[in-house]
Amino acid sequence: MKIPKKYSQPLSLRELATGIYYSEKNAVRLIEDAEILIQNKRFLSAINCLRLAVEELMKSHILYQGTVYGDKPSSQWEWLWQAFTNHREKVRTQEYEIHWPGYEDKEGAVEEFNRRVHRLLEQRENCLYVQFNADRKQFVEPDALFPDTEAFAVNELGYVHNLCKMVLNPWPTSIDDIEMALNFSKADHGIRDQISLATSSPMPTPPES
Numbered sequence: 001m002k003i004p005k006k007y008s009q010p011l012s013l014r015e016l017a018t019g020i021y022y023s024e025k026n027a028v029r030l031i032e033d034a035e036i037l038i039q040n041k042r043f044l045s046a047i048n049c050l051r052l053a054v055e056e057l058m059k060s061h062i063l064y065q066g067t068v069y070g071d072k073p074s075s076q077w078e079w080l081w082q083a084f085t086n087h088r089e090k091v092r093t094q095e096y097e098i099h100w101p102g103y104e105d106k107e108g109a110v111e112e113f114n115r116r117v118h119r120l121l122e123q124r125e126n127c128l129y130v131q132f133n134a135d136r137k138q139f140v141e142p143d144a145l146f147p148d149t150e151a152f153a154v155n156e157l158g159y160v161h162n163l164c165k166m167v168l169n170p171w172p173t174s175i176d177d178i179e180m181a182l183n184f185s186k187a188d189h190g191i192r193d194q195i196s197l198a199t200s201s202p203m204p205t206p207p208e209s
Helices: 013-039 043-068 075-085 087-102 109-126 149-167 175-198
Strands: 131-133 138-140
Touching (some): 013 149, 043 075, 075 087
Antiparallel strands (some): 131 138
């Protein structure tokens, strides 16, 4: 199923809650699959499952943004739908939302951020496919690109488990629970907007990319 380009249709809170729940549920399934693959020493396949699980978790985070995007087509909704289906945007979301504090005070932060995003996407491809090194005129097996696949897979699993504690805590038990949380979030955002309009103090701005 392909979402049309320039698609900008809004979603109700119920629809957002459904997408979030399905994405998080699917992330857990992929993590459980990765655990089985690690137990059976299929480490490269496990790495790919874990990278996809992270993307599903970030997909749920992207959908959360729609809570305050309004009920009419807009550029914000257009961004959301592009991000929902774009591997790079989901990895960028992961690095920005989870790891940006580790970049922002360093020289060359944006360059390092982009290098890290590129590397994560490259690793996801490398654990799946035979590659070709044009400089050496050689085909390269996935195993050759991960010197210690077992350690890499186990470390990745630990990282994803920690990420789940951050993203899924508390674990939403149902679509109804998530919809309720979205309603609270929307109401809180409305109150913050009213406070912002009533004060003369400038609101903080995010770092430039």
